[in-house]
Amino acid sequence: MRFLFPSDYFKPKRVDPTYAEQFALFDDRGCATSVISLENLSLDSSTIYPRSNPGERLIYRGWMLAPDDYSILVKAVRNTGAQMWIDRDEYLRTHYLPNWYPLLGDLTPETHCFDVDDRLESKLTELGWSQFFVKDYVKSLKTSTGSIINSPSAINSLIADMQKFRGTIEGGICVRKVEDFITETERRYFVINGRVFAASPDLEIPKIVTECARRIDSKFFSIDCIARRDGRIRIVEIGDGQVSGLVGWTVDRFANLWTEFTID
Template identity: 65%
Template sequence: MGSTGASLLTSKAEYLATHYLPNWYPLIADLTPETKFYSVDDDLENELNRLAWNGFFIKDYVKSLKTSVGSIINKPSEIGTVVSEMQKFRGSIEGGICVRRIEDFVSETERRYFVVSGKAFAALPDEEVPEIVEECAKRIGSQFFSVDVIERRDGTKRIVEIGDGQVSDIVGWTAERFAQLWVG
């Protein structure tokens, strides 16, 4: 308990469990795109060539590059540019490099859910929470986090991101609905 008389809902360990992709990925690897982890000092172009994937989504342990060249590349030779731009626009690489396999997602289907004390919530009170979010809520041991879900072209729902919740936007939610998660 701090000097304000308040206590934290989320412990430091729980925060880090959802903040860094390498911490949550092993718990839900079957529910999210395949991901490999590297150091900035690794021969990234060579590593990507070895993977022989059709496309790569590049991010550090926390964020992707949303400016300049973006985070999606099709050729391993483009990895150096993305990493350099991440360092330029973000100031640093947090943790290391995460390379996620590109899947055929339908971008307009992405939705954010929140989990509070093991219970998953959707943006609308009467909206059904997908089974994949309920499963994620069981596997991730944190009191509060966000889960972003998207649909592949084949209709399969996939988790694209888990967030620590502390800095997550309430994309698709009203402030009133978000506040309802904390009442009673």
């Protein structure tokens, strides 16, 4: 197994500084590591350094990739005779909210998905909610006015801000019902081959997280759960593990996961 990281923009044979600590710790644990230039992905000319070996499986650890860019990454790896551990379909299975929501509808806030060109103000009015959490298939707006609106009439302004500050809207629009969450209780878990890991080995895994891991067909993904003020635990998000940040985790703990078992 080889771990593939984004390279530095100016030094394509070195790791992006954001991932330098992860890269170094994986090396220390005896894991094979390489880098790839994401800037050249769209040119179909990215090379992997050091080059992966024929038959190897690669796990990507880096910035989120659009579907077409992930496909190019898969191709670049195949050109070396190796293969990605997570193929494009599996990547999108957890990366795009509409793909995982139908499997977890009873465990997470009610969600409706729309095209950007839909009559969104009318659609939100029909929902009849007092608040709306708005995001695209992947991310929410964390700048400007944020992602929560109190009136359907605010949706067009929010979409404009998403396009302005994010540069693009990926996939479409997801509107989620706002629940009374206790923000400081949010926790991230990683699932590898069906096994759930917490940020600390002595933390108890909530039953809802175990159930989520059972329902999702992916070898490597993250689960974010949070407590509601009525005491109920809810799934707030899941994502592909390759592009999930180490929120609440130490790099050392994350690197140690990959020495605890053999990957099939």
